[in-house]
Amino acid sequence: MSGHEPRVVYSEAPDQEVRSLRVRHCRLRTARDEPVAELEAVSFRLRFGAVAVPAEGIGGVETRPEFRRQGHMGRLLRQALAGMARRVDVAFVSEGIEGAYERFGFVGAVADGHLVVPVRNVEQATGGDWDWDSNAADPGIRSATPADLPTMVGLYNTAHAHRPWTHERHAGWNRLVPQTTWKPGSRTLVLRTGHTINGQTVNGHTINGYAVLEGRAFGDPLGTLTVDELVAEDAPATRRLLAAVARLCWQRRLDRFTVREPADSLTGRVARHLGCTYEQRFPPSGGMMAAVLNRPSLVRALEPELRRRTGGLLPDTAHLQAVEALCGGDLFPDDHALIRLLLGHWSAEDAYVHGAAVPDRYRSLCAAWFPGGGTPALPAPYAHRLDRY
Structure with a gap:
């Protein structure tokens, strides 16, 4: 070990709250207390349909350069998984490295997919109601505030309540990408419900849909627009949110946008009616993986x-x-x-x-x-970006 003590000690730190997730740090250190390797064991509840079970996920895996290729990461993973097996029955990896986790019992268990929606299709579906070149916006849509998060959480849980791999979000959930010096963070749009008085629609205060746009670094080319989540109560609200995103694309002279929602969701069904492409990837190794403990x-x-x-x-x-x-x-x-x-x-x-x-x-x-996902008895498993770790 090149001057370091041959004895390496394993330890687990108590859980702490990190961006709405409980995280336990598992570490290997030398007898002189020098860091060798560490990973995070993330606690959550994860759905297998109508039932959610306690689970833990592995993330933040790292070995210091001077200790690599000496078997330390394998030892750390085995000890961490043994500890996880005393607390939960199933383990997950959110973004597994190809060829790394199979020998520890993990297997790819979710396909990554997204919708690609042409702006022209959305424009045609509006029936020419809007002047796309104007700066006028849908009066029912505004930027979200922190006070909107509990309602957004409720909409998400309702929309994906029986979806395998879905995390149950609690009222205090907030995993939106924060704004930093060089990154604007997530941009969130919310749609307010309205009622009619004397033939005029008056916007209310109840939110019945939202869209979270992927945060971009300042200076990134504006060649794409991606929506991390788009969830609404009904099809008309979904179409209005898709139209709001399409308007942003039109203003940037983009001809399409991406929505990270499953094809069998309400958003997926509405987008399919408008005309879209659904792209799905089934990696042979790595990606989103799971193991029975x-x-x-x-x-x-x-x-x-x-x-x-x-x-x-x-x-x-x-x-x-x-x-x-x-x-x-x-x-x-x-x-x-x-x-x-x-x-x-x-x-x-x-x-x-x-x-x-x-x-x-x-x-x-x-x-x-076992009917497979995307059937009447079982929605397709899906891992939303904002719940990955």
């Missing part, structure tokens, strides 16, 4: 969600027997396949294609348990 405990915690998916397909006794078979590994013994099935990244048919063998008596049940 305690299989029996996780499956039992998700039993109500599995029951919801079946819609009473089996009597209680037969259903619970099948759940126990899943707990014990008689059904889908590969944990990599299991986490993909539970999240909806795979359907049961996908698992069969990849070699999973299931007894005939469980085939119809597994089809109901």
